Amino acid sequence: MSLLLTGISNSLSDEELDEYSDGTVKLRNSNIELMDQDILYHLALGSESHDLQEMFGDVKFVCMGGTPKRMENFAHFIMDEIGYKLPAGTQLQDISAYSYRYSMYKVGPVLCVSHGMGTPSVSILMHEMIKLMYHAKCIDPIFIRIGTCGGIGVEGGTVIITEDALDGQLRNSHEFTILGETVHRPAKLDKKLARELKSLHSADDPYDTIIGKTQCTNDFYEGQGRLDGAFCEFTENDKMAYLEKLRDNGVVNIEMESTIFAALTHHAGIKAAVVCVALLNRLNGDQVNAPKEVMHEWQQRPQILVARYIRKVLTRDGQLKNLFGHQGSIKSPRRFKLVQQESQAHE
Numbered sequence: 151m152s153l154l155l156t157g158i159s160n161s162l163s164d165e166e167l168d169e170y171s172d173g174t175v176k177l178r179n180s181n182i183e184l185m186d187q188d189i190l191y192h193l194a195l196g197s198e199s200h201d202l203q204e205m206f207g208d209v210k211f212v213c214m215g216g217t218p219k220r221m222e223n224f225a226h227f228i229m230d231e232i233g234y235k236l237p238a239g240t241q242l243q244d245i246s247a248y249s250y251r252y253s254m255y256k257v258g259p260v261l262c263v264s265h266g267m268g269t270p271s272v273s274i275l276m277h278e279m280i281k282l283m284y285h286a287k288c289i290d291p292i293f294i295r296i297g298t299c300g301g302i303g304v305e306g307g308t309v310i311i312t313e314d315a316l317d318g319q320l321r322n323s324h325e326f327t328i329l330g331e332t333v334h335r336p337a338k339l340d341k342k343l344a345r346e347l348k349s350l351h352s353a354d355d356p357y358d359t360i361i362g363k364t365q366c367t368n369d370f371y372e373g374q375g376r377l378d379g380a381f382c383e384f385t386e387n388d389k390m391a392y393l394e395k396l397r398d399n400g401v402v403n404i405e406m407e408s409t410i411f412a413a414l415t416h417h418a419g420i421k422a423a424v425v426c427v428a429l430l431n432r433l434n435g436d437q438v439n440a441p442k443e444v445m446h447e448w449q450q451r452p453q454i455l456v457a458r459y460i461r462k463v464l465t466r467d468g469q470l471k472n473l474f475g476h477q478g479s480i481k482s483p484r485r486f487k488l489v490q491q492e493s494q495a496h497e
């Protein structure tokens with residue numbers, strides 16, 4: 151056991167990454183290859199029951215976010231953005247509907263998946279998504295979390311790209327308990343990808359897009375220093391001193407998934423980014439009380455940025471033209487709003 155659990159667990163070295171230069175995702179678990187079949191239980195998929203390479207082999211981008219509705223909306227939006235046409239008479243289907251856990255939509259090279267709230271939910275999904283990439287032989291997939299967060303000294307509506315994901319104790323790692331042992335894995339995201347995403351902010355966007363450190367907590371209330379949970383055993387002064395400390399350490403937002411997302415993608419050698427919109431400035435309060443329509447529009451902002459990135463990569467690789475026969479069209483936030491109106495009530 152001690153051979154496996156060394157406390158700090160290293161991710162793939164440069165040499166190991168070179169070994170995998172065909173771009174496919176290699177599993178760091180030799181047990182899987184020895185199994186007759188691998189059931190991705192929470193996705194309602196399996197390596198024998200489904201032809202995973204045929205179904206998912208062309209996936210280049212895996213976009214994840216908390217709610218099924220957000221990811222369904224994003225699937226429709228990205229379909230429009232990249233000009234992807236579904237076969238006549240068909241509509242987008244939730245591929246994982248019968249798992250009753252997560253929702254998954256595929257739009258050509260883009261997979262849109264809901265991950266639920268917090269570490270355990272994301273962790274289960276990440277294991278199965280990484281195995282899905284492996285079984286499907288996807289080449290160089292990029293994982294992007296599209297989320298919401300609380301800003302620290304940052305106004306509601308600001309788009310925040312994570313530079314480093316920090317845990318509740320401001321460590322740039324995710325703590326796992328495996329066979330009763332504590333293991334830390336580095337919570338590293340791709341800095342180049344973060345910068346590229348930032349560069350896609352447009353001067354015309356009526357909001358800021360910033361890069362900074364993100365704190366990931368295991369709870370929304372006491373864990374994020376809120377005074378309005380069912381319990382609170384600290385004072386407002388304690389809370390403010392803590393939030394100021396976060397700010398002094400370069401933390402610009404708090405959410406609940408970034409360290410596990412960063413740690414597992416990094417451990418698998420997969421490039422990843424986290425893009426969230428702030429729903430409030432925590433230095434001004436705790437309650438999420440922006441009007442529903444305002445929050446809905448804010449949640450589209452990370453999606454718009456990520457869609458620009460996907461379009462840029464597909465255009466650069468000549469894939470928009472090759473896959474879909476035309477270049478698609480660039481949607482403005484206003485047009486996106488129209489596309490989304492129908493589903494707004496359910497979000």
Ligand SMILES: O=P(O)(O)O[C@@H]1C[C@H](O)[C@@H](CO)O1
Pocket residue numbers: 215216217266267268296297298299370405406407
């Ligand atoms: O992607 P989402 O919007 O779920 O991210 C944040 C972190 C928690 O999951 C949730 C708390 O409201 O929102």
Ligand SMILES: O=c1cc[nH]c(=O)[nH]1
Pocket residue numbers: 298299300301370374404405406429430438
């Ligand atoms: O304050 C917030 C808002 C959204 N999500 C969080 O985790 N925290």
